[in-house]
Amino acid sequence: MEQPDSTTRIAILGAGLIGTAWAALFRHHGFDVRIWDPAPEALDSAEARMTIPLAQLAEIASDAGRSGTLTLCKSLEDAVTGAALVQENAPESIPVKHVLYAQVEPHLATDTILASSSSALTWSDLAPALQDPARLITAHPFNPPHLVPLVEVYGTDPARIHRAEAIYRAAGRVPVRLKKDATGHIANRLASALWREAVFMVQDGIADVEAIDAALVNGPGLRWSVLGAHMAYHLGGGAGGMAGYLAHLGPSQERRWSALGQPSLTPDVQAALVAGTTAAANGRSITELEAARDKALIAALCARNDAPNV
Amino acid sequence: MEQPDSTTRIAILGAGLIGTAWAALFRHHGFDVRIWDPAPEALDSAEARMTIPLAQLAEIASDAGRSGTLTLCKSLEDAVTGAALVQENAPESIPVKHVLYAQVEPHLATDTILASSSSALTWSDLAPALQDPARLITAHPFNPPHLVPLVEVYGTDPARIHRAEAIYRAAGRVPVRLKKDATGHIANRLASALWREAVFMVQDGIADVEAIDAALVNGPGLRWSVLGAHMAYHLGGGAGGMAGYLAHLGPSQERRWSALGQPSLTPDVQAALVAGTTAAANGRSITELEAARDKALIAALCARNDAPNV
Numbered sequence A, B: 001m002e003q004p005d006s007t008t009r010i011a012i013l014g015a016g017l018i019g020t021a022w023a024a025l026f027r028h029h030g031f032d033v034r035i036w037d038p039a040p041e042a043l044d045s046a047e048a049r050m051t052i053p054l055a056q057l058a059e060i061a062s063d064a065g066r067s068g069t070l071t072l073c074k075s076l077e078d079a080v081t082g083a084a085l086v087q088e089n090a091p092e093s094i095p096v097k098h099v100l101y102a103q104v105e106p107h108l109a110t111d112t113i114l115a116s117s118s119s120a121l122t123w124s125d126l127a128p129a130l131q132d133p134a135r136l137i138t139a140h141p142f143n144p145p146h147l148v149p150l151v152e153v154y155g156t157d158p159a160r161i162h163r164a165e166a167i168y169r170a171a172g173r174v175p176v177r178l179k180k181d182a183t184g185h186i187a188n189r190l191a192s193a194l195w196r197e198a199v200f201m202v203q204d205g206i207a208d209v210e211a212i213d214a215a216l217v218n219g220p221g222l223r224w225s226v227l228g229a230h231m232a233y234h235l236g237g238g239a240g241g242m243a244g245y246l247a248h249l250g251p252s253q254e255r256r257w258s259a260l261g262q263p264s265l266t267p268d269v270q271a272a273l274v275a276g277t278t279a280a281a282n283g284r285s286i287t288e289l290e291a292a293r294d295k296a297l298i299a300a301l302c303a304r305n306d307a308p309n310v
Helices: A017-028 A040-046 A048-059 A076-080 A094-107 A123-129 A158-170 A187-204 A209-218 A220-224 A229-236 A238-258 A267-281 A286-306 B017-028 B040-049 B051-059 B076-080 B094-107 B123-129 B158-170 B187-204 B209-218 B220-224 B229-236 B238-258 B267-281 B286-306
Strands: A009-013 A032-036 A069-073 A085-088 A113-116 A136-141 A150-155 A174-177 B009-013 B032-036 B069-073 B085-088 B113-116 B136-141 B150-155 B174-177
Touching: A009 A017, A009 A076, A017 A032, A017 A040, A017 A048, A017 A069, A017 A136, A032 A040, A032 A076, A040 A048, A040 A069, A048 A286, A069 A076, A076 A094, A085 A094, A085 A158, A094 A113, A094 A123, A113 A158, A123 A136, A136 A158, A150 A158, A150 B209, A158 A174, A174 B209, A187 A209, A187 A267, A187 B187, A187 B209, A187 B220, A187 B229, A187 B238, A209 A220, A209 A267, A209 B150, A209 B174, A209 B187, A209 B229, A220 A229, A220 B187, A220 B220, A220 B286, A229 A238, A229 B187, A229 B209, A229 B267, A229 B286, A238 B187, A238 B267, A238 B286, A267 B229, A267 B238, A286 B220, A286 B229, A286 B238, A286 B286, B009 B017, B009 B076, B017 B032, B017 B040, B017 B051, B017 B069, B017 B136, B032 B040, B032 B076, B040 B051, B040 B069, B051 B286, B069 B076, B076 B094, B085 B094, B085 B158, B094 B113, B094 B123, B113 B158, B123 B136, B136 B158, B150 B158, B158 B174, B187 B209, B187 B267, B209 B220, B209 B267, B220 B229, B229 B238
Parallel strands: A009 A032, A009 A085, A032 A069, A085 A113, A113 A136, A150 A174, B009 B032, B009 B085, B032 B069, B085 B113, B113 B136, B150 B174
Antiparallel strands: A136 A150, B136 B150
């Protein structure tokens, strides 16, 4: 497939937080975007809810917006007809998505890609709803989707995966491919593993919520924003790299793994998490915290234009 | 204690990678720095090895260097006499550090802080070497120490902890306090937990090393550089915050935790990690990768001046 351009049509199913972020992103990158939602009030307010994401995208210097088109579609057929890629953002329910896929499939061109944003569900959960399961790919963004570049991709048709990745790259995303369908894909497995140990440290009294978040943001989180976890150990191995690291410190890592915790979200632990997060929020509302997060993400993304990750 | 200033003397014990990074950092921030190493060649080359860290610190706009003094000390006594804080960076060996502490202690003023950079050892491993264990604090930096702001602090004397934190803050660091002595402190426990799942995904064939690193840097790593893990779930809970998240998704997190992997560093897994890291390095040497890491970290730190973390 040639490079996607403004004649490439993208259908967005669902005009919630994720759907409108995708729509703003594709529109910013010059695509022909059509959006549908079964709830008329969600569809009617969709364009207004794209104002902030579009303004944020314009702030990121490397992304010279090409201003695509946006069409609000009252019918599913109208939204998906002629689409190269359909990005589905329905609620995280297998029956809901199955019903939607059965409605959508008859209107898809032969080579259209049906991409699910699902976080909690896997490709194997969703594919049985389709006559041609090869149409489906998982394409999971990381919140907020218009700012965080990652899109996790899994599917069974190499040609569709390849075309989808080209489209996501043209929208400034970094597609990352799974070799095998897996619950939580890659990123949420990593996030769950990290958070489990964070919750254990709260439960065990090693540190409080605020301290753990501060350690992460000013330590490994900052470093993981520019350097992968494997690459960090490669550098930690000195001249011997990863092989040297494993030879010298592999056994101590295995001991450390066995010393990590297995917390439970008991009422006491939940209360500590809520109290700690409330203290860290320091009176700021969710909306204020999201705005602060987005501002910091935009600054970090602008910094990447100067110095790409390792 | 008043704000630390250029009359505040810092003794650095050990002129390896960590020791010289600490020395460059304190010097950049205007302290009176004295450095000692038992190996004459390490001491002789220490100042030259600070050239790059000092130049990097000068690049970070918020840190207007005040150019402190550096004294290379041939004797331990000469280095630590009059120091407000002694930052110890000896090899990660309990006997080596115990011997060193016994040599140092007679020369310390009553309220001098002895701070260990140890990563692998705990306060409890080290304190028995001292007549007055309250002198000792853990003060673990995250590599590279002059760029990554985190310093993890643990000790038993609140006054010394408080004074040490003031000194680290004056050196542009973010001290984070443990409530309880723990192997791996906070950050390396989080890093071990994350890497365990990363290794599991390699072992299980879910994704390869390069894909996992790319997912991390373009997804959760980027977000954790501005937003803590707990705070991310607080925002993920919508208007209900952390309490809403736990009520709706706590059970699914516990299920997800139980589905995380328990990898082993078998020869096959080690070979996959080495091959994947080598592929990701793409011909770049450790030195080239470190330079790329530092450039990206400096850009990220400059971006923080515009938009502080959440």
